[in-house]
Amino acid sequence: MSKPNPIKTTLLSAACAVALMALTPAQSAEPPIKVGVLHSLSGTMAISETTLKDTVLMLVEEQNKKGGLLGRPLEAVVVDPASDWPLFAEKARELLTQDKVDVVFGCWTSVSRKSVLPVFEELNGLLFYPVQYEGEESSKNVFYTGAAPNQQAIPAVDYLKDELGIERWVLAGTDYVYPRTTNRILEAYLKQNGVADEDIMIDYTPFGHSDWQSIVARIKRFGSEGKKTAVVSTINGDANVPFYKELANQGVTADDIPVVAFSVGEEELSGIDTKPLVGHLAAWNYFMSVDDPNNAEFIETWHGFIKNDKRVTNDPMEAHKIGFDLWVQAVEKAGTTDTDAVQAAIIGLETQNLTGGTARMLPNHHITKPVLIGEIQEDGQFAVVWQTDEEVPGDAWSDYLEGSKDLIADWTPPIMCGNFNTVTQTCLGSEAE
């Protein structure tokens, strides 16, 4: 092998550099703005989160096609927290201190968000969290672009109650904080609406529960006692497939006992044979089937990016899209990617929802969202059967829980607090100075 010739190498690299400069716009001289992507690419959550990683990569690519941001290109930094919650905290720290990213899009489960929260607060980073969650949180450093319980669960129950005349309720969920909280809120809400104790059945199962025979049989019996019954499902991800299969096999159809799910979207349905599920419901803020020009464009871009026409879009993807748009606007408005400036700039900004209407960033770091109820169709899509007249503002602290009904979050002066007690007029806990 010949030794590398230093002169040749220098010449070659110079030529390369010139060629690159000629090819790329002048902006590349500026250092790129770094966008951190903190989604699990392996482990149990990879099923849901890899799609979101691809979504952010797509959004970054699109933004770069438009000439970047503030005249600088965007650069995505992807890490894999491997569905390991302490590793989420470590990776968040790595993104913020080693890679020095300007913003992070990431997390799916509540526990991963709770794990990274102290890191973002300590290092004053920015996190956009795209998944529907249990509420009861508002951090200065986190923007919640998914639904709070009042933007998903309560409207869905209203629909069942008013439109389908449901009188008995099964609240079935996986045993973790999101279903627990949602079900507690719903239980309180149903009781306020005059539903008796014996007409509510609550059941929790472990993660990845795969043997639903007994529970479905119980639901069937519970629903056979003469009153119209529905299941409100907060069953998480993987456990849904065997649950729906068992429902179908035991002959529970949507017109007998409809199931309304809060965690089953297009992505989850793509792993299920949907024929027996037709008519069961889901409540989301976005459905791929919604006929809207913005949505059509989004889907087309996604198919082009992922190079697969069969891939579906879902609610958390829209949430990332909205979060990304709002962040871009805020950076443009602030003229910098500095965390505090972006935080101040972003509140009140608006962007188009993919289903029509606008999403506005509220002072409590949640956004306004329309609530849609869809019925599962044979092709694995949802047909919208009901939707709210206007966007519902996200409520960080539930009005139906004892501990939090007096709390509000407001990140604008003079309150500047994530858990402000409106009765005592004080900012509680860690934010107190």
Add this chain to the structure above:
Amino acid sequence: MVLGRLLRDDRGGQAMLAVLLLVAVLVPILNLVVPEGNPWHVSTYTVTLLGKYLTYALLAVAVDLVWGYLGILSLGHAAFFGLGGYAMGMYLMRQIGDRGVYGHPVLPDFMVFLNWTELPWFWQGFDMFWFAVLMAILVPGVLAFVFGYLAFRSRVTGVYLSIMTQALTYALMLAFFRNEMGFGGNNGLTDFKDILGFDLTNDTTRIGLFLASALTLALGYLACRFIVTSRLGRVAVAIRDAEARTRFIGYRVDHVKLAIFTFSAMLAGIAGALYVPQVGIINPGEFSPLNSIELVIWVAIGGRATLYGAVIGAVLVNYGKTYFTGAFPEAWLFALGALFVLVTLFLPKGIAGLFSQAVTWWRVRRPRERTARVTP
């Protein structure tokens, strides 16, 4: 004196402790004294990371003690680690006091959230540091004692014992996932503020925790050396190599096993207690059986029955994980999987074995050179 006795014939251990000492001295200086931006500066991120590796290393030493010297392959050591972690986590939760999001003076946030009105009995006393530390050692110890007492007395051995320890940690994981248990369910314990009055986000606190981990690792290592070089340790090795024969000679095999197993569990508990304040969260995922298997693999990669090999394995594999999850997020599992396969196939004695092979090779070779020089 004692130190000399413990480390005689343990060149690997000597080297390991020397490196540990060097790191323990250098890292704080490079982090606190050398200004940021200087290429020699060690970031706080690295400090916490190193601190985490050291607690893992201590855990690996505990596993190596029972696996390498007693022949018990525990697939449940993460359970003891997790329990120690929870004890410390409970202390840190209580330290939050009224700074939680709901501002409740005593109850942690998740209890307010579940509408609990008073602190469950098993949370009492955890506002005191000494009590929490005691529990971090005692709870894993008692669990290991009870489990070991039952298992060793009825002579559950080999693969059966391994699978039982796995069942133990699996059952604990499922139990801690339950919200009714009162340990925060799936989310576990998080959002810690300070430890012994020191702010956990402070660089000096981090250095302090790092030094504490280094010191505990050194002490834990020496304690294990003390055991393996003692009579007890020699009986343990005898049990490992020929259990029935040792029993027939007249040794109380189950007592020896129980003592060492319980000690190892306590060590794992301490490691867990040091781990939690540095990573900032403890949740039932720590009990996952896969974690236990992984830590056995650290020991295997480092080199079984060497103790210092466990330290090398734990640090190396975890560094690899940190690096690869960042550098090759899509492909790192291939690398990790291949590493496990290749090490078991080609390095049955682990890295430590490679090290001693190299030493032997060097020793064999040098005299020959000397001879060569003498005879012209």
Add this chain to the structure above:
Amino acid sequence: MPTRIPLHRGIWISSLLVLLCLFAVTRVSAEGSETVSFEAALIDLSDPSFAVKQAAVDVIAASGDPRAAALLQALAAGQLYVRDADRALVLVSPSAGDYRLRDALDGSELGEASRREVKKIAINNRMRTQLRTAIAALTLASPDPAVRLRAAQQMLGDPNPLVIQAIRDQLEEEENRQVRDYLTLSLALADLQDPATEIRLRGIDRLSGSLYPAARNGLNRLLSAETDPEVRDAAERARTHIERMRSLNEAAETLFFGLSLGSVLVLAAIGLAITFGVMGVINMAHGELIMIGAYTTYLVQQAMPHWIDYSLFVAIPAAFIVAGLMGILIERTVIRFLYGRPLETLLATFGISLILQQLVRTTISAQNVAVQNPSWMSGSLQINPALALTYSRLYILIFALLVFFALLVILKRTALGLQVRAVAQNRAMARSMGVRSGRVDALTFGLGAGVAGVAGVALSQLTNVGPNMGQAYIIDSFMVVVFGGVGNLWGTLVAGLTLGVANKLMEPWAGAVLAKILVLVFIILFIQKRPRGLFPQRGRAADG
């Protein structure tokens, strides 16, 4: 005389429909429209508003038009579309890429159309219920017993006197036993609301022993308002009787659930009983071999999309071969260097399991894939109104037993089986007797892996098929093998079924999570009592 009765019945049905019609008219006028004709309603069907569509369905149902039943059935089945060009209602059946259209009213062929030219008439749950009731009323006299059965089921418990009369008339004609059951039940339920005491008593008598939930609900309703002590007494007795029979059935159901869960455990564990139990390899990649079997099923279904009903028969041998070859590959490249070091096989196979998982993630997808159930795997076998066994579970239970006995025969009755057992018991001795231990090892491991693959086919019918599915079964599988006794196939069978039944017995009062924890604690304690499992292997081979 077959002509007279339908006429007679027709009168009642049309009066029922008139009633429905009145209802519809009031509803429609509330909407501010006066259109009630059949033709106008047809146009309303394609309206985007569900309220308008519902009103239109009522009108169509009440129109007495002979085409109504077929039209509404098509709507309920989601086959009714509207053609954009002329807003004509069409029936659609998919043909290669496009749709084949037929006129919805007269059934004449209208040729092909692309997906963009027609639009499906969407219905929601409320409309489904409404359609079901309307179709029931229109089809109770249908010549097809299955249709009549559905209609009778739908009408069950409807207190409307017109409905009751229609049922009474149909009952005179009805020959199908199941339909008669439903009709009689409906009449008995109607009896309960009769003012005359003896009729109510007759109704109670007829309901006693009926397992239909409606019977119990009817009695409950009666008891909540009844004042006559004699009737109350009879109703109480009937209800107790029903409750007792129902709880017997519930117990049978729980047993079935338990056996079914057990059969899944046995299937998952039985491959491991060979690789781990017979060969002593702690095969952590066992779960991934199951996963390979499940993915094979998926790929087979992708290859034969129009033959889903037969796909499993192709998938079972395919999965056995694919997973078996993978097993042989693993054995030849890794495990054969590790015999006699069982704990090190754990480490190496754990590495292999990580690689296999990531391999699936990168080559197929990180998402779950959809494996379809053949039609014969869907639905359930109705033993009686309170007890139904789902076909998928039933077949898998049978399948698990088949696999078990096939393995037993292979190990006990074939030359390979003899060699396998010989090598497992004493490798050196077997070799000196001329057994080619290397080949036997590869085949045994391949057999265990192949069986795991076959288990994957069965599991793909029940649960997720995704990169993580293997991990969900690995721990349970080890528990089953250890609990049953390593090296004993019968032990694995008994252990799997016992654990399944125990789990299901505890689930109702302990909840799913606690039941699982209790089972684990039970295994831990049991192993202390019997350190070698349920069926310990005798002799020296068990040491080690």
